[in-house]
Amino acid sequence: MGSLKKKRTPVNTFILVVACTVLIYYTLVGVWPFLFNIFLSFRRTDLITVNKFVGLKNYRFMIHDPMFWKSLWHNFYYLGVMVSLGIITSLVFAALIYRTRGAMRKVYTAMFFAPVVTSIVAVSLVWTLLYFPKVGLFAQVISGLFGIDKNRLTFIDNPTTALLCIMIMDVWRDTGIRTVIFLAGMDEIPESLFESSRIDGASQIKQFFRITLPLLMPQLIFIAAIYSINALRVYIQIYMMTGSPPGGPANSTMVLTLHMYLSAFYGNRFGYGSTISMVMFVILFGLVLLEIKAFQQRWEY
Amino acid sequence: MPVKSVQFSFIMKYVQDIIMKEVVMKHLKGIAMVVLIVASIAAVFVLTASKDKETAIDESMEITEPTSQVTLNWWFQDWAGGVGWMNDYVAVFEANHPNIDLNLIPVPFNDLYAKLIPSIAQGNEPEILYGYDEWLVGKDVSKLFYPLTPTIMSVSEFKDHIYEAPLKNVTGSDGNMYGMPWATGANAFGFVYHKDLFREAGIDAADIKSWYDIRAAAKKLTKYNSDGSIQRSGILFSYTEAANAFLDMIQMQGARDKMFDKAALEWNFNIPEAKKAMETFQWFVDNDIYDPESGDPFTSFPNKLGAMLLIGPWDVGLAMTQFPELEVGYILMPPFPSANDKLVLGSIVSYGALFVSKRVEGDTRNAALIFIRDIMTKPTELYDIPFYHDPPYWVGAVCNKKYIAELMGRSDSEMNEFSQTCLTATNKGLPAVNVLETRISEPIIIRQVIHPEMENVFLGKKSIDEMMDYLTSYLTSQEEQLAE
Numbered sequence: 001m002g003s004l005k006k007k008r009t010p011v012n013t014f015i016l017v018v019a020c021t022v023l024i025y026y027t028l029v030g031v032w033p034f035l036f037n038i039f040l041s042f043r044r045t046d047l048i049t050v051n052k053f054v055g056l057k058n059y060r061f062m063i064h065d066p067m068f069w070k071s072l073w074h075n076f077y078y079l080g081v082m083v084s085l086g087i088i089t090s091l092v093f094a095a096l097i098y099r100t101r102g103a104m105r106k107v108y109t110a111m112f113f114a115p116v117v118t119s120i121v122a123v124s125l126v127w128t129l130l131y132f133p134k135v136g137l138f139a140q141v142i143s144g145l146f147g148i149d150k151n152r153l154t155f156i157d158n159p160t161t162a163l164l165c166i167m168i169m170d171v172w173r174d175t176g177i178r179t180v181i182f183l184a185g186m187d188e189i190p191e192s193l194f195e196s197s198r199i200d201g202a203s204q205i206k207q208f209f210r211i212t213l214p215l216l217m218p219q220l221i222f223i224a225a226i227y228s229i230n231a232l233r234v235y236i237q238i239y240m241m242t243g244s245p246p247g248g249p250a251n252s253t254m255v256l257t258l259h260m261y262l263s264a265f266y267g268n269r270f271g272y273g274s275t276i277s278m279v280m281f282v283i284l285f286g287l288v289l290l291e292i293k294a295f296q297q298r299w300e301y
Numbered sequence: 302m303p304v305k306s307v308q309f310s311f312i313m314k315y316v317q318d319i320i321m322k323e324v325v326m327k328h329l330k331g332i333a334m335v336v337l338i339v340a341s342i343a344a345v346f347v348l349t350a351s352k353d354k355e356t357a358i359d360e361s362m363e364i365t366e367p368t369s370q371v372t373l374n375w376w377f378q379d380w381a382g383g384v385g386w387m388n389d390y391v392a393v394f395e396a397n398h399p400n401i402d403l404n405l406i407p408v409p410f411n412d413l414y415a416k417l418i419p420s421i422a423q424g425n426e427p428e429i430l431y432g433y434d435e436w437l438v439g440k441d442v443s444k445l446f447y448p449l450t451p452t453i454m455s456v457s458e459f460k461d462h463i464y465e466a467p468l469k470n471v472t473g474s475d476g477n478m479y480g481m482p483w484a485t486g487a488n489a490f491g492f493v494y495h496k497d498l499f500r501e502a503g504i505d506a507a508d509i510k511s512w513y514d515i516r517a518a519a520k521k522l523t524k525y526n527s528d529g530s531i532q533r534s535g536i537l538f539s540y541t542e543a544a545n546a547f548l549d550m551i552q553m554q555g556a557r558d559k560m561f562d563k564a565a566l567e568w569n570f571n572i573p574e575a576k577k578a579m580e581t582f583q584w585f586v587d588n589d590i591y592d593p594e595s596g597d598p599f600t601s602f603p604n605k606l607g608a609m610l611l612i613g614p615w616d617v618g619l620a621m622t623q624f625p626e627l628e629v630g631y632i633l634m635p636p637f638p639s640a641n642d643k644l645v646l647g648s649i650v651s652y653g654a655l656f657v658s659k660r661v662e663g664d665t666r667n668a669a670l671i672f673i674r675d676i677m678t679k680p681t682e683l684y685d686i687p688f689y690h691d692p693p694y695w696v697g698a699v700c701n702k703k704y705i706a707e708l709m710g711r712s713d714s715e716m717n718e719f720s721q722t723c724l725t726a727t728n729k730g731l732p733a734v735n736v737l738e739t740r741i742s743e744p745i746i747i748r749q750v751i752h753p754e755m756e757n758v759f760l761g762k763k764s765i766d767e768m769m770d771y772l773t774s775y776l777t778s779q780e781e782q783l784a785e
Contacts, residue, residue, distance in 0.1 A: 044783075047422035049440040061782050066775070067749070133596045134532075135604055151530040154594035159760060243597050245540055245748030246411075250756035265415035266744035269783070 040274035058275035079231035090178035113176035124240035131155035159252035225291035367664035374427035379407035434470035443473030447657040482652040522608035537607035550578035568776035593759035680704035698726035
């Protein structure tokens with residue numbers, strides 16, 4: 001006759017220790033700072049001499065802060081261009097490399113991947129010099145090739161083109177990783193599909209749009225999701241490329257992370273900086289939820 | 302029939318399932334307890350971290366030479382002239398005090414400001430800190446730094462050594478001094494220029510006495526392409542200086558109180574003086590003398606994309622020491638039309654100051670206070686260095702009365718043009734100084750607000766009136782929020 005006492009499953013000590021370690025780490029570097037950030041967002045504080053509960057004043061101020069809305073708009077602009085331009089260029093390169101066989105395929109992949117493993121600070125500094133007006137390499141080359149007056153090629157010193165210039169650098173930098181992801185997806189597509197379509201008389205372009213592209217949907221969603229999140233967190237390249245003051249010229253490259261940093265550390269308004277980061281959290285959380293939903297979808301053909 | 306089924310997060314899901322089933326669900330209470338304990342420990346740690354490291358300050362303790370070898374870490378701004386100057390002084394100081402090593406750590410200006418308060422809050426600041434008095438407006442410095450009085454000397458003796466104006470923002474709520482102002486900081490001061498370009502254009506820098514002379518010289522120095530676009534600007538405006546000079550020009554016209562009413566916390570740029578100041582800059586754009594799209598001026602100027610560059614005092618040294626291959630001279634900023642004569646050098650609005658960490662104790666405390674005392678009481682050892690270095694490290698005004706008294710006592714043969722400029726800058730500039738008592742930090746007001754707006758006008762994106770409206774409303778709303 002069995003015992004009436006509920007039988008306990010033996011604890012897997014290893015899993016318990018590993019899980020607790022991760023949880024402790026996550027609590028210390030994730031949960032606690034997050035809670036502290038929420039706490040700060042309701043205060044006016046410089047961390048030492050001023051520390052006062054102000055309720056929702058920081059949030060109200062943010063709603064009326066033109067710089068906040070400008071920064072938010074720049075982030076979404078960045079997101080739109082980065083994701084669309086990034087996906088198109090990487091798809092094109094992946095499709096071209098996919099058709100290459102042998103050692104050259106590895107060479108091309110390595111070439112495109114090189115910027116990904118290069119420090120973003122170094123990349124930003126080099127591109128800043130390339131973009132330098134009048135005497136920079138791009139100005140000289142474009143002027144030489146197309147006969148445009150190099151004095152008019154001002155790139156990141158022009159508020160109209162500054163953010164676009166940074167995005168082009170960013171698209172270039174990450175093309176390698178996106179290309180590799182698309183290549184991996186293309187490798188999984190059965191060759192028989194292409195053979196069948198060839199027999200049916202499909203052109204290469206038709207094959208790309210009717211076979212390759214639909215079967216790359218999981219990779220497309222993955223890249224779109226990841227780069228949407230990255231676009232909202234963009235900081236280093238803007239800080240490095242726009243110099244002093246960061247976010248210039250004329251605040252044309254001001255984004256939320258930069259506005260948050262400047263408000264907190266330059267303006268000594270840590271409460272307001274925390275408020276901006278809370279809004280960023282809400283937007284990013286929404287994007288992550290969308291990403292999770294997209295991943296849960298099963299793609300069948 | 303499905304030809305492909307993709308489970309992208311298969312592995313993650315498997316691991317997640319194991320953790321959820323095997324650990325989380327079975328030991329929910331235990332894990333929740335661990336998380337709660339860790340969060341509580343973290344909370345206590347964060348809230349008490351800085352307090353634990355604070356030391357009870359005994360102002361009555363005497364200062365004695367350290368008995369063992371002491372190293373003082375010293376954050377200092379990384380401007381080239383200043384670092385060269387301070388490194389020379391470190392050698393002098395260490396020779397006088399063999400038991401004290403000074404570890405000069407150059408920190409970029411932006412980081413210096415961004416790290417100052419957080420490092421003190423966290424309790425990991427160095428023993429000696431450097432910053433500008435304008436960063437401290439509205440803050441009680443007695444909560445930030447170690448008191449220099451009465452330990453080093455009494456308050457009245459301190460005032461005998463340092464000019465009164467720079468002491469305003471380093472005086473604590475208890476009346477003690479918590480910082481030692483030593484030189485003027487960021488503000489428009491003059492123009493560096495390429496001597497060879499001046500020679501080519503037949504211009505003598507000594508003849509430039511007014512803004513009208515500056516205009517004429519800049520026009521003559523501007524070089525155009527065949528299509529009429531600017532190849533080389535006659536003048537370049539760097540961001541801090543242009544924005545600072547804009548504020549200075551308004552004040553030079555006597556409109557300081559009209560521009561900022563500190564009692565009402567209101568900014569007002571919709572005044573003729575502000576418009577006139579902005580028009581002074583805009584004139585160079587409208588007359589095709591300054592190309593606002595010629596890139597970072599500190600790269601454009603040495604590349605001769607500009608003949609003159611509006612700079613602050615430290616940049617004179619920077620320009621001269623960073624580009625030794627260039628033949629560079631400088632011109633003091635002329636008085637703004639209709640300005641008060643006393644303000645011929647620009648209203649210098651910030652002072653570089655040295656501070657001691659409030660956490661120093663024992664020999665480290667003695668060493669740090671000896672360092673400050675030496676600079677105050679033996680000023681020649683420090684201040685003579687930049688003016689007699691070739692090329693000079695720096696040109697500007699100093700805060701130490703004793704040094705100025707000594708300069709005044711020197712014969713002409715003992716002075717060079719840089720020490721003479723220092724004397725003029727200090728005697729004429731310092732009495733005119735009156736720091737704006739805004740609570741908005743300088744990096745925000747200058748870099749994030751005024752200069753971007755100036756750029757908008759330069760680039761034709763906004764009119765001067767729109768700029769003035771924006772500055773008025775934006776700065777007032779910031780001021781109100783900070784004062785709440």
